[in-house]
Structures are given as C-alpha cells and as structure tokens.
Amino acid sequence: MRRVITVTVINQSGVLNRITGLLMKRQFNIESITVGHTEQPNFSKMTFVVHVEDESKIEQLIKQVSKQIDVLKVNDITDKSILVRELALVKVISPANLRAEMNAIVEPFRPQVVDTAKNVVTYQVIGHPEKIDAFIELIRPYGIKELTRTGATAAVREMQKTEVPQLSILK
Numbered sequence: 001m002r003r004v005i006t007v008t009v010i011n012q013s014g015v016l017n018r019i020t021g022l023l024m025k026r027q028f029n030i031e032s033i034t035v036g037h038t039e040q041p042n043f044s045k046m047t048f049v050v051h052v053e054d055e056s057k058i059e060q061l062i063k064q065v066s067k068q069i070d071v072l073k074v075n076d077i078t079d080k081s082i083l084v085r086e087l088a089l090v091k092v093i094s095p096a097n098l099r100a101e102m103n104a105i106v107e108p109f110r111p112q113v114v115d116t117a118k119n120v121v122t123y124q125v126i127g128h129p130e131k132i133d134a135f136i137e138l139i140r141p142y143g144i145k146e147l148t149r150t151g152a153t154a155a156v157r158e159m160q161k162t163e164v165p166q167l168s169i170l171k
Contacts, residue, residue: 002031003058003078004154007046008038010070016046018068026061028052032086032129032151043072047153081157087124087150088132089114093143094121102142109135120145 009015016035023030032049052058058076066074090111094102099121106123109131115122125135129152136147 001052001055003050003052003076004082004084004152005048005050005062005065006073006075006077006154007048007065007071008073009044009046010072011037011042011044012070015044015068015070019046019065019071022064022068023048023050023061026057026064028057028061034151034153036153047151049152075156077154077156081159082154083157084128084152084154085126086129086132086152087126088136089146089148090123090125090136090139090144091115091146092121092123092139093119093145095119098142102139105138106135109138111135 007019009019016033020030020033029051030048031051032047034047035044037043038045062074062076065071092102094116096118102121109125109127111123111125113121114124123135123139125132132149136144
C-alpha cells in the first residue's frame with residue numbers, strides 16, 4: 001500500500017540523507033521524494049510516497065522520524081483529504097505531419113508545449129500522478145524520446161467551516 005508522508009524540517013545539510021537512510025534501514029520502498037522551501041525561511045517540507053508492506057510499521061516509522069535532529073513535524077496524510085500534484089516533462093518524437101493529431105489526442109490533459117524542434121515536441125504535464133501515467137500511456141505509441149518526472153508533492157486540503165447565522169433579537 002502507498003502512504004504519503006510529509007516531514008517539515010530545519011533546512012540543514014544532511015537532513016534528507018538521515019531520513020532516507022532511516023527509511024532504507026526499515027525497508028520502506030521510496031517511490032517518490034520531493035523537497036522544497038516552505039512559507040517560513042529556513043524550513044523545508046519533504047513529501048515521501050512510500051510503499052508499505054506492513055501497515056503496523058508506519059506508526060513506528062513516524063515516531064522514529066520525529067526523533068531525528070532538525071525534524072519539526074511528521075504527518076501521514078494518506079487518509080486525509082489531500083491535494084497531490086506532480087510535474088512531468090515528456091519529449092515525444094513528433095514528425096510535422098503528426099503534430100496536429102498528437103495535439104488533439106493530448107488536449108484533454110491540458111499539457112503545455114514548452115519546447116519544439118524539427119521532429120521533437122516537449123510537453124509539460126501537471127496533475128495527479130495517475131493523470132501523468134495516463135498521459136504517458138496515451139503518448140507512448142508516438143515514441144517517447146525522454147521522460148522526466150518530479151515526484152509527487154502533497155498538501156492537506158483546508159476544510160471550509162459552515163457558518164451558522166446568528167439570529168439577533170431586536171428589543
């Protein structure tokens with residue numbers, strides 16, 4: 001089963017190495033890692049998508065990662081309402097006579113053409129990792145020359161509170 005774990009850390013050299021080493025020692029298969037600065041200076045957020053064979057090990061992992069130096073917060077956000085996004089750059093072999101056909105096929109995915117050459121088009125696709133997978137499978141018959149993916153990043157959705165109007169009684 002896939003789990004999405006976020007780790008907020010102090011942006012120090014070696015933090016990523018220590019955390020990935022811990023995951024490796026506990027035999028978690030890391031499918032994706034993204035790291036970037038947060039809204040607060042000197043802090044970074046890591047998003048790990050890990051494959052977990054034994055669900056009981058995930059709680060132990062979270063406790064062990066929480067104990068690491070420079071780790072501020074660890075969350076397993078898999079079961080929450082989350083936004084997950086990934087970016088892919090896909091270079092596709094594209095003779096001029098097939099470009100219109102290719103663009104029509106990929107249009108529902110709303111990719112951006114970020115580079116073109118005589119026989120190659122580079123698409124940028126952003127979305128849920130399953131959307132990226134579907135795009136790749138759709139375009140694969142044309143010939144993928146190169147494929148680069150960022151890995152998934154995620155955030156918990158904000159829940160909208162419903163305000164109950166207060167009735168005021170005028171005297």
